[in-house]
Amino acid sequence: MTLGELVNLLDFETLTGEVNLDKEVKSGYVSDLLSDVIANIDEGSVWITIQRHINILGVAKLKDIIAIVIPRKLELEQEVIERAKSEKIAILRDFRPAFEISGLIFNALKRG
Amino acid sequence: MNRINEEAENKPQLKLEFEIKEKDFNVAGEAASKVKKTLQQLGLTPEAVRNIAIVIYEAVMNVVIHATCGQLKVIIIPERVTVLTEDKGIGISNIELAMKEGYSTATHEIREMGFGAGMGLPNIKQCSHKLNIKSQVGVGTVLEAIIYLPSKDEKG
Numbered sequence: 001m002t003l004g005e006l007v008n009l010l011d012f013e014t015l016t017g018e019v020n021l022d023k024e025v026k027s028g029y030v031s032d033l034l035s036d037v038i039a040n041i042d043e044g045s046v047w048i049t050i051q052r053h054i055n056i057l058g059v060a061k062l063k064d065i066i067a068i069v070i071p072r073k074l075e076l077e078q079e080v081i082e083r084a085k086s087e088k089i090a091i092l093r094d095f096r097p098a099f100e101i102s103g104l105i106f107n108a109l110k111r112g
Numbered sequence: 113m114n115r116i117n118e119e120a121e122n123k124p125q126l127k128l129e130f131e132i133k134e135k136d137f138n139v140a141g142e143a144a145s146k147v148k149k150t151l152q153q154l155g156l157t158p159e160a161v162r163n164i165a166i167v168i169y170e171a172v173m174n175v176v177i178h179a180t181c182g183q184l185k186v187i188i189i190p191e192r193v194t195v196l197t198e199d200k201g202i203g204i205s206n207i208e209l210a211m212k213e214g215y216s217t218a219t220h221e222i223r224e225m226g227f228g229a230g231m232g233l234p235n236i237k238q239c240s241h242k243l244n245i246k247s248q249v250g251v252g253t254v255l256e257a258i259i260y261l262p263s264k265d266e267k268g
Contacts, residue, residue: 032226033226033229033231034173034225034226034227034229035170035173035227035229035231035232035235036229036231038166038169038170038235039166039231039235039238039239049226051225051226053137053225054137054138055137055138055140055141055225055227056226057141058137058138058140058141058142058144058145058169059141059169061141061145062141062144062145062148062165062169
């Protein structure tokens with residue numbers, strides 16, 4: 001499933017426009033500890049986290065993460081969004097909490 | 113401080129160096145991404161690239177979080193990759209304790225950002241074949257991690 005299809009299906013807000021919408025999403029991971037993400041996320045994943053400082057982009061770039069999904073409609077600084085666009089990392093946002101978002105993405109990817 | 117293992121062999125090698133400044137959180141991701149790209153171009157296995165990138169990220173983050181300044185060197189020879197960080201700073205008083213998963217001396221602010229989970233050194237150990245740490249309290253720390261590379265035949 002492409003990121004674009006996932007966004008349409010689950011009605012996520014896209015903060016970075018068209019970035020990565022054509023990319024294939026292989027898996028997902030939920031964690032707010034950066035060391036945990038670095039060690040355990042698969043490449044080509046979406047990453048659900050409440051961390052919103054600029055360093056999440058370093059982690060995303062390093063692990064070839066397709067999109068960062070921010071739960072509970074939490075605010076992001078414009079600087080982070082702009083940087084994400086230039087680094088080609090999508091940032092998505094949703095009103096639901098991380099637990100619900102994970103379940104939805106998990107099921108969507110399982111169905112394929 | 114003296115380096116633990118000077119790379120004195122006369123072999124073709126590639127050396128990448130990065131300066132690390134205090135609280136410069138971006139440098140870890142950037143250095144790791146740059147080295148990752150170079151290693152991919154050199155044709156290393158995805159597993160080796162992944163492990164080396166993790167070692168670099170965690171080792172540099174340790175310098176960023178705990179030290180005043182430091183340096184990262186990545187030395188690549190056909191048999192192995194050596195990741196070396198040398199820093200000036202508070203040092204580590206108990207290396208054995210620092211190696212324990214979940215143990216951390218990071219401040220509350222650092223932890224709130226999702227760093228300082230006490231997983232850095234354990235991650236480095238898990239992703240490298242050899243790990244040497246020398247530290248002097250109040251002076252600094254030298255960390256050397258070695259990742260051996262499979263030979264061309266082993267890669268299949």
